[in-house]
Amino acid sequence: MPTKERWAKMSDDQKAVEKARTKKHQQNNPEYWRALNRRAYSNWTNEAYEKHYERTLLRHKHIKEFMPPWADKVAISEFYKNRPIGYHVDHIIPLRGKTVTGLHVLENLQYLPATENLSKGNQYAIYAEREEGL
DSSP: OOOHHHHHHSOHHHHHHHHHHHHHHHHHOHHHHHHHHHHHHTTSOHHHHHHHHHHHHHHHHHHHHTOOTTSOHHHHHHHHHTOOTTEEEEESSOTTOSSOOOOSSGGGEEEEEHHHHHHHTTOOHHHHHHHHTO
């Protein structure tokens, strides 16, 4: 994969070609990618890894609880797969908000830059503005 600076300068067509090339490399060289992931997580202690794993399981469980039976699971999955690099999939109305609770449905999802999503937290924009006095 290219550096962040190089990736930012690439056109959408170039990014698509790079993604396809990387995906093909991952499929043809699974041992290389497993070793790469092992190195990335090798500095984690067992306790840190277990906490991360538990948080991930709880998050997935929570998302399933807020997914109604009529939700289009295929469309939601495609939405996650098509997420631009550097962006997070955000729930417009948070699943665990302080004042409101949203659903895990396609209409409640949006792409947000990672930094913006992390700073937003579990706030719903309308209520967050009211609380700040705007």
